[in-house]
Amino acid sequence: MNITILGAGSIGSLWACHLANAGHNVSIWSNKPEKSETLLILDNQNPKRFITNSVLQLKSADVILVTVKAWQVKGAISALLEHLAPETIIVFMHNGMGTMDDLPVSLYEHPIVLATTTHGAYKPSQNSICHTGFGSTTLGGYNNLGQRCHFLSDVFENALPSVTWSDSINKALWDKLSINCVINPLTAIHQCLNGDLLQEKFSTLVVQLVSEICAVRHAEKFEINSDVLLTSVHQVISATAKNHSSMQQDISHKKITEIDYINGYLCKVAQRHGISVPTNQELYSQIKNIEQSWS
Known part of the structure; x- marks a missing residue:
């Protein structure tokens, strides 16, 4: 799948590396405006390079995985919506609750999936990630379109287990x-x-x-x-x-x-x-x- 990670913090970088290892075409969208490349090193693995801030990658994205901080969600996703195909699935994975209350109405044209994870990660430097604690991840549909995306649990499971789908994500x-x-x-x-x-x-x-x-x-x-x-x-x-x-x-x-x-x-x-x-x-x-x- 074509997957763009919105936010290259510790959890976003962790998933970027694991999804890339699972064979997906992964890119990153960061708060730096220019198109560039991001180098990430997960634990003791070989470095991985990710295309960063490519509008072309956004337009072809099957999934946008949103891992920015909760207070950044509205501004970050709103800036991308004009570039996304209607069928692009948007997965929100961040701490806290209440972010969905303020998002643009146009967002709901997309399948929306909410996620929560107990994996722990830490970035000792800009390019390195330490997987500090293995946990589990739960996905669930937020809107009617999102509730049809059960297959994502297999996609994420194959990248970083364990992952389950919940019909009661709240x-x-x-x-x-x-x-x-x-x-x-x-x-x-x-x-x-x-x-x-x-x-x-x-x-x-x-x-x-x-x-x-x-x-x-x-x-x-x-x-x-x-x-x-x-x-x-x-x-x-x-x-x-x-x-x-x-x-x-x-x-x-x-x-x-x-x-x-x-x-x-x-x-x-x-x-x-x-x-x-x-x-x-x-x-x-x-x-x-x-x-x-x-x-």
């Missing part, structure tokens, strides 16, 4: 959001590794966050038992103990975070249902204060 997204609402802001504020959150000093905060998340999920009809979610949070923390979360990395490099689409999104949904989520709100405010301090 549950998978809520599961990922629930984990992110705990790990991301805490590691970002305290500038620590994921595994550090298992320390006793974080235990009360984690329990409070989980309780609030479960209340909001119940209101949204995506119920989960608080003990089950707490166990899942601890399992992910343990499995990614040596990882730096994406938000921790963003704060470390003084970059805008995805907090508006993680704890910020949870707070918005909570407000809509009249649910109090003071712990999530406090973490949201702390991250926003850090971001504002840079200016």
